[in-house]
Each structure stands twice: as structure tokens, then as C-alpha cells.
Amino acid sequence: MKICKVCHAVCPEKHWYYDEKLYEAYHDAKGVESIECEGCHRIKMKDFHGTVYIAGKVLKEKKDELLRLIKNEEKMDLPTHTLSRIYDIIDEKDRVVVHTLNQRLAFNIGMQLKKTFRGKLHILREGERKMGVMRHSSSKEDVVVNWVQTEVKEKKVPGGKTATIKAAAKKASAMGASKKATTKKK
Numbered sequence: 001m002k003i004c005k006v007c008h009a010v011c012p013e014k015h016w017y018y019d020e021k022l023y024e025a026y027h028d029a030k031g032v033e034s035i036e037c038e039g040c041h042r043i044k045m046k047d048f049h050g051t052v053y054i055a056g057k058v059l060k061e062k063k064d065e066l067l068r069l070i071k072n073e074e075k076m077d078l079p080t081h082t083l084s085r086i087y088d089i090i091d092e093k094d095r096v097v098v099h100t101l102n103q104r105l106a107f108n109i110g111m112q113l114k115k116t117f118r119g120k121l122h123i124l125r126e127g128e129r130k131m132g133v134m135r136h137s138s139s140k141e142d143v144v145v146n147w148v149q150t151e152v153k154e155k156k157v158p159g160g161k162t163a164t165i166k167a168a169a170k171k172a173s174a175m176g177a178s179k180k181a182t183t184k185k186k
């Protein structure tokens with residue numbers, strides 16, 4: 001069995017996970033290898049494999065909620081996936097950048113953003129990336145997740161009345177009264 005002296009992850013066989021009781025029971029036991037797990041190693045080497053770019057109004061309006069969501073994804077993933085860790089969160093004012101140790105967490109954050117705030121989600125692999133920070137340990141496994149909170153179109157229509165009429169016409173046409181609606185317009 002291996003244990004991580006830094007983060008207390010345990011690896012009884014092949015898979016690393018967190019079980020504080022197991023750690024407590026075995027960390028001093030004979031034959032147990034006390035090492036640095038891959039997650040802790042990656043943090044030390046600044047070796048992250050996921051990047052999430054976040055943009056949109058949510059940064060101005062619900063940043064607290066956004067950060068909570070990001071950290072919550074890590075919290076949910078981490079017990080069973082010791083590489084699902086946030087390396088850092090960079091606040092660039094009109095953009096937030098999250099680096100994750102593995103791909104999985106970057107994916108999950110992207111999916112959760114889409115689920116919670118809708119918006120546009122675009123996931124690309126390192127090979128497709130044209131811009132970005134070059135690292136000597138660049139890996140094909142890297143993933144870049146782009147999420148942008150898109151504007152709601154209805155809000156752009158000035159005046160509530162116009163919007164309501166348009167919505168009503170749309171509804172009518174959807175209900176099979178499209179002919180009437182078209183004639184009226186002309």
C-alpha cells in the first residue's frame with residue numbers, strides 16, 4: 001500500500017483516493033510506502049492538464065456563485081479522483097481562468113457552467129489550440145474548455161410592449177395561426 005505524505009491520499013492497490021480513516025490506520029504501519037502522490041507531484045511541477053476560460057456577465061453579477069460552483073465541482077470529484085484538483089484560479093477582470101490538474105475536472109466545470117448558467121460551451125484539445133502558454137511538458141492530453149455566458153436576446157428589444165406583441169405573434173404562429181399573423185404584418 002502507498003500513502004501520500006502531503007495530501008493523505010491512499011493507494012491500497014492501483015487507484016488513489018481519499019479515506020482519512022484508512023490513512024490514520026496505516027500511515028505508520030510497516031510495509032506502507034510513504035510517497036508523494038501524482039496530484040501533489042503535479043502541483044509541485046505546475047503540471048496541469050485542463051484550462052477553463054470563463055467569460056460573460058456572470059463575472060459581474062454572480063461571481064461568488066460562479067466561484068462556489070467551480071470549487072464545488074472539485075469537492076465532488078476529489079474524494080474518488082485525486083487528480084481532480086484546481087491548480088489555480090486567475091481573475092483577469094473580464095475573464096476567469098481555471099487550471100486543473102486533470103482533464104476530467106475541466107470538463108466537469110464546463111458542463112456544470114452550461115447546466116447552471118446555460119451559455120456557450122466549447123471544448124477543444126491541445127492540438128486545436130493556437131494560442132496559449134507554451135510549456136515544455138506540453139501533452140496531447142491537455143484540454144481547453146471555453147465557456148461564455150451568452151446574452152438573452154429578448155432583453156435587447158426596447159420597450160416591454162414590442163417584446164410582448166412579438167412573443168404573442170410567435171406563440172400564435174406556433175399554434176397554427178401562422179397565416180393570420182403573416183397577413184396582419186403585411
Ligand SMILES: [Zn+2]
Nearest residue numbers: 004007037040
Ligand atoms: Zn498527495
